[in-house]
Amino acid sequence: MAKARGRGINQYVLAFFVLLVGLLGALLAADNLQRVLPVSDWPAALTTPLSGSIEELLFVFAALPRLAVAFLCGAALSLSGLLFQQSLRNGLAEPTTLGTSAGAQASLLLALVFAPGLLDVGQAPIAIGGAAIATAAVFAISAGAGRSPISIILAGLVVNLTLGTICAIIVLLYPERSEDLAQWQTGRLEQTSWGPAFGLMFCLLLAWAIAALLCRALRLLEMDDTVVTSLGMKPAWLRGLSLAIAIVVAGSVVATVGTIGFVGLAVPALARALGARDLRSLIIWAPLLGGLLVVLADQIVQLPAIANGQLPTGTFVSLLGAPVLLVLLSRARSGAIRSQTQQMTSHRIRLMPKHLAGCAVVLSAFVIITLAVGHGPAGWEWSTDVNLIARWRLMRVVGAVSAGVLLGISGVLVQRVTANPMASPEVMGISAGATLGAIALLFVSTSYTSGDLLIACATGSLLVTAAMVILGRRANFAPDRIILIGIALSAIVGAVGAFVVAVGGPARGLLLTWFSGSTYRVTSDQAITVAVLAAIALLVVPLLNRPLELLGLGEDSARSLGLRISHTRGAIILYSAIATAGATIIVGPASFVGLLAPHMVRQFGITRTLPQIFAAALAGGVLMLTADWLGRTLIFPWQMPAGLLTALIGGPVFLYTMRQRG
Structure with a gap:
């Protein structure tokens, strides 16, 4: 009897909350609609829409369909997320975290650019097909880890990053064909007819x-x-049937309005917290609540005070939904990824100083080659023109190599501190924090030096790292949980960046270039600053050898040998954040070099701390140098950002490594 009474009270709480959200959305909708058409003219517009004024046409065929589509999208994504969670017994599953929405978006963009004739069959079948392929890939990748909840979500989020990189490259190479679609896929709900709403x-x-x-x-x-x-x-x-329904619904939403993230995650969790305990109640309340919440969010972004009404609804919802992922992570089970003590190789190499010296000589020779070899007016050439090299190639080569060195060092440090071979500055959100600091600097000042930019990026990296440590403490610093927290923080920073891009202004062009990781606009001040930082980082690394070796023995052993665990970890994370901030100035927030370089040297059997750090630094420099050279020669005279090239390689490598370690 007491349980039944408790369920009844919970249902009343849920109903009251739904009613409150609905009333707020209705009030804002009425205010926004009356700005399109005065209330007194609504009856005439609804009865004779085709013979009315421009305002009446906008009211009937733009404003009202947008209101309906907002509700339908929220309800559909909530239902899709609920079905994903129920089918997989995974409270973190939803179209965004499983890569379903990213697959739908990528398939539409690929069809638009390379096979526009496919669009004759409609956007929905293409989007649903892409969503199904991406979701199937996530399940296949996570199979090695037993499809545990964390492994599935981790695979899905990295699939999101990889597909996002592919989309960014397509937009960069074919801007005239894909820019409008790229803007639309940020989750814009503008409508011109009732057709999408009915479908x-x-x-x-x-x-x-x-x-x-x-x-x-x-x-x-x-x-x-x-x-x-x-x-x-x-x-x-x-x-299978339940997943198919969820994929079709999510793909239909992406085909209609683009990506709206985290609704399928947040709304079922919120409905459960408010009292919907069983599946029957959730199927009723979750779609209703999701629809009303998206309506409320859409009405908020239409207010003139919010980015002048230009902020995409999908971006705004993602900004609100990502924190829900952070909260839910504290309740999820861990164990998808094993400790770093399980090495990927069965052999070890004793790396001598002469080996490192030889690698440095090879790197120097490669630098000379990339400076001299390139495309010119007459095709491929070996240039000895000092002025040409100094003006167009030297600074970007110095910047790329220095950034790669910093990311290689930072990657090893992060993996050693977290005892997690799949950690990296990019995956854990440290690079995204640097971007957040740069965005803040752009709002404060339009004129800044490279030193100012470094300080801003370092501050942002430290803030995100501090947030990650605070949240990770509740999860007992489980390695896989730390990665997911970092990816969720990256999603929040990405939403902030999308907000700035949507607002426009002088910061838009810089951020778009930066997000892509282009070295084309590297200045001499930036290149020299990062080079000095890389040199200092290499000099400081030997001081970290003993603490890192002791941490590798385990906390109890390290503490018994006199190591102050928390202080040591804090100092190393601080060092890593500053190094990452310096690299992010050059190559943007998503290069994956910090993941690739340590894995490359580990594959060669280099496992001792100090040799691994130096070898990863050299590998990172070579990776970034190669990406920079390919970026300026592959599609000459156009440029392909080095950061996108390395991210395109790093994402699949991350997923392959995850599957192999299962």
């Missing part, structure tokens, strides 16, 4: 009806598969 409504109602009919069977998926089989059901068939 989305049909898809949502059909999916909701099937889910309601399967509700009792879907509840069985909360139990172990052997129990479900003993009850006469086929869990694989039931799970």
